[in-house]
Amino acid sequence: MKIAFIGYGQVGSPLADHLQRLGHQVTLAAHDANSESVKKALAWNANLNVAAPKDAVAGAEVVFLATFFQANEAALKAVAEELRGKILVDCTNPVGPNPSHGLNNVQSGSEMVQKLLPDTKVVKAFTIYGFENFEDSSYPGYNVKPVMMYCGNDSGAKKVVGELIAQLGWEPLDVGGLEQAANKVFHRTAIPLCHIAAGEL
Numbered sequence: 001m002k003i004a005f006i007g008y009g010q011v012g013s014p015l016a017d018h019l020q021r022l023g024h025q026v027t028l029a030a031h032d033a034n035s036e037s038v039k040k041a042l043a044w045n046a047n048l049n050v051a052a053p054k055d056a057v058a059g060a061e062v063v064f065l066a067t068f069f070q071a072n073e074a075a076l077k078a079v080a081e082e083l084r085g086k087i088l089v090d091c092t093n094p095v096g097p098n099p100s101h102g103l104n105n106v107q108s109g110s111e112m113v114q115k116l117l118p119d120t121k122v123v124k125a126f127t128i129y130g131f132e133n134f135e136d137s138s139y140p141g142y143n144v145k146p147v148m149m150y151c152g153n154d155s156g157a158k159k160v161v162g163e164l165i166a167q168l169g170w171e172p173l174d175v176g177g178l179e180q181a182a183n184k185v186f187h188r189t190a191i192p193l194c195h196i197a198a199g200e201l
């Protein structure tokens with residue numbers, strides 16, 4: 001598939017690298033083509049493409065969002081037209097001070113992203129593990145296949161993202177609509193679910 005990344009830091013880079021190695025055509029939507037993030041991502045995997053955000057998103061079938069939540073609005077507004085009708089995988093967490101839920105648990109971060117982009121199919125995924133697990137999703141020594149929960153309001157988009165999750169080595173678990181992204185269960189059951197997936201519980 002043709003995949004673009006808005007944000008390619010600790011979370012975006014390993015996912016971009018892994019997807020490229022799986023055979024996908026991956027492009028960094030670079031708001032600054034000379035940034036340290038771009039240099040680090042390319043040093044990691046020289047087969048990643050780099051393009052201006054509008055071009056990268058226009059040419060993609062699936063777009064990953066892996067920016068800091070506070071940067072989302074500006075980053076998304078810049079490519080809102082190009083995102084129409086596309087699948088956006090929201091990897092961001094609305095982290096507030098201390099830390100806290102940056103939207104006071106009134107709505108999920110992904111619902112806010114969906115409101116910004118009503119014509120885009122938003123799917124939340126890749127937020128329940130630390131970035132270290134995106135380079136290598138295996139848990140050697142535990143004999144488990146880790147579960148990746150994901151949610152969204154469009155079943156076709158979720159099917160596509162579920163397949164990408166499986167290709168990346170996770171057991172995909174569809175937990176419902178975007179409102180589920182604010183559910184604490186979404187964030188706190190990853191480890192027990194690893195065991196369920198492995199048939200241990």
Ligand SMILES: NC(=O)c1ccc[n+]([C@@H]2O[C@H](COP(=O)([O-])OP(=O)(O)OC[C@H]3O[C@@H](n4cnc5c(N)ncnc54)[C@H](OP(=O)(O)O)[C@@H]3O)[C@@H](O)[C@H]2O)c1
Pocket residue numbers: 006007008009010011012031032035036037038066067068069071074075091092093094095126127128129130131132
């Ligand atoms: N860290 C984790 O373990 C983890 C796990 C799951 C989810 N998350 C979530 O994933 C998101 C990214 O976290 P991270 O740790 O990967 O952060 P990070 O390493 O700081 O990367 C942030 C990325 O966003 C880009 N960016 C910043 N402002 C932008 C803008 N206006 N337009 C386009 N791109 C912009 C940065 O590019 P430049 O450097 O070029 O500006 C950088 O590539 C956060 O929402 C976080 O809550 C983090």
